[in-house]
Amino acid sequence: MSFKNDFIKGAIGTLTDTLISTMPKKFFTSQAAANKVMLKGDKTFTNKAGKKWTCGFGKAAYTPEDYETKTYYIAGYDSNNPAKGKLDDLYARAVFLDDNRGNGGAVFCALDCVGISRKDINDIRELVLNSGKLGKVKSINISATHTHAGIDTQGLWGEKIYKCGKDSGFMKNLKKQAAKAIIRAYDNRKDGKFYMGFVEVEDMQADVRTPVTYDKNLTRFRFTPDDNSGDIYMVNFASHAELLGTTSLISADFPAYLIKEIEEKVPGSDAVFYNGAIGGMISAKEIKKVYRNEFDCEEYMKGFGKKLGEIALSIKDETELKPILNIKSKGISVIGDNTVLILARYLNVLNNDIGRTNKRNKACIYSEVGYVELGDKDVAMFLIPGELFPELYNGEFLTEENSAHHRKARYKKVLKDMTDCRHNFVIGLCNDELGYIVAENDFLLNEAMPYIEKGHDDMDRDHYEETNSTGPETGATILNEMEILIKSTK
Template identity: 25%
Template sequence: MGIWSYSPFNPSFDYGYMENLKQQTVQAIEEAVGKLQPADMTLASAPAGPEGFVDDSRLPIVYDHILCAAKFDVKGTTQTIATVIEWGNHPETLGGSNTEITADFVHYLRQGVEEGVPEPNGVEGLGGMCLYFQGQCGGLMTQLHTTVPHRNGQQEFREASFEKAEALGENLAIVAVNALNGDRAKKSQTTNLAVSAQSIFVPIDGLFEIAGILGLVHPGWFWGKARTEVDAIRIGDLEILTVPGELYPEVGNGGVESPEAGDFYLPPLEVPPLRDQMKGELNMIIGLANDELGYFVPKSQWDVEPPFAYNREKAQYGEENSMGPDATPAVHSESMAIIERLHATLERL
């Protein structure tokens, strides 16, 4: 993200890193476009947890534990071009003391989908390339306090380690492959292709506003707001919504609450759930898309001042890494609008 490259005594947004990232992105897009070919798409979803996969460390308990998968095959064959996976959890199995640059469980997930997971209880790989997209991980989706079983049924891992990351990734790969090979997998029957993109302005509050003014964390500061983007995409029977940060699953899937001791005692604003407005056979909500504006905390659950909600003695984690209490209502409203615009476009096709 370009903000961790300097010491805390000399903070600065790393424009050099971001420019290199843009160049690599352009090259990846050009390579992908150069390899375009007709394809069939198969869609599937399956529960991955929560037990043994993910824990919600903040009240209320709401998960985004349904793993969504889309497999693209060379048209008329079973030869896999690529598999897209979306699931909601932080890749942080190695814990806060880890100093290694690593994809965490995502590496083992991708490797398992592409090459297979060995016995016992393994699966044959699908081939092609596996791409992982982050789902809704705010609120806070983590495996840090989760005991992850090994596929052999004899071992389990609770403490942070590469072994735990491998076990989690392989278990996810097994879920994905079995879902795509299962009876409930569906081949897309339409060839619709549509994209709606919208630049939006999200209110910034507190320390992040100061950091934005100084150019330390976000280059798109516009007088108290961050310029960012939401997108809605339709590929055949697959519908995708992108959000520029870590969305709380209660915003996407439902379950926003209004606890009495919250800082803003008001009815939930982020309703209806975003996923309920989507119309694909499979609906993905991809977070950390085009931007990272931190946690999108529902305003009615914002809670930094005592007394604290849910009879807690101290505040829950989340707000300190959020743009502020008005960020989530703005993102929800703009996401609703972009979904509606996408559907209007599809009606004209």
């Protein structure tokens, strides 16, 4: 490393130390305060079935009515990209699910946005819990679909890098509508049967960074009420919702058209989309053509969503799940190594709950992980607070020869090895957005401008994702905390 690079790196490190050591107390919180409204779920898991499944669906739109006259920033690609129109609405969609064992039900809500902080999610949880309109509930989970054509919900896509891009009125309404969707899901609950099926999707995904590995499965849950009033579909698939490219039109991207296909083909039905392990970076097959704007991106996006909807409806081989819903969450603390994100928090561009660590002038970010089992060991779901590199789920890491640091990944267990359920998958960007969660043996920073400029390894591979991560320790923290959580359910 040259003296110049050494000097710049040292200056950035000093800046981080200074920020952490001089930040007023108001910027920090305790882990107990950050976890205050996180419902922990079941203390231990059991295979004792409840009397029956009860399930309900609710939704509420939160697209601002004044998007044509007021400035709202599109989030996902370039900053300072004001919305100039609307292709489709942004929704909060929620499912309330209960196995009627007496422990309460669980909420699984999805928001059409690029990502949302745990602090904002906790505001939604608080609105729901304080409403007094939900009965016994043991877990409230809120994830982002990761649309890159939604309105800024994190603050990173404003007019200037140092100015928060979120609109306070929009965020207040988003939280209100998300709470409304959850309460509607509870109010609309009915007794019925719950099914799960999955299918391998061929030739629709791409991984733009090695190792080329991702979950090809589309997993579908289907709840059929006893009164035949309309099925509820819950769909999980791993792909960045970024198919409109650098658009200025508000849109939920392909998840909206996946849902539309299901709801049009199955009269009276409702559907929700939950994204998967999309770090690394998992997107649609033709994503590079989208980046280069080589074709009609709107047509491609709609067709992609429609095709996934057709695939979801094509599943015939289903397992009927016994009414067993086991779920547990755990608050975690992640080292905030990224100078840019700490600075953004200092400037109130971001609003994540942070604290000081025992390490010298290091900040930590308070987040959470969750684990779900459905049926009699039929399905497991890992609730992950960010964009997980799939190799942290499936163990298909780069080899010593091909990784940036030329060493093997050093993890005791990956997610899929932590469960004995017959089928399992990740719900990503769930209950927080910590950015990309990168495998440590391939985590490389730009030596001169860490977290500011992307790095390149000795194989000339691009390491962009690290600039949008909390740091190299996040993956290990999440895996370790998940293993502790799962062991605690026994």
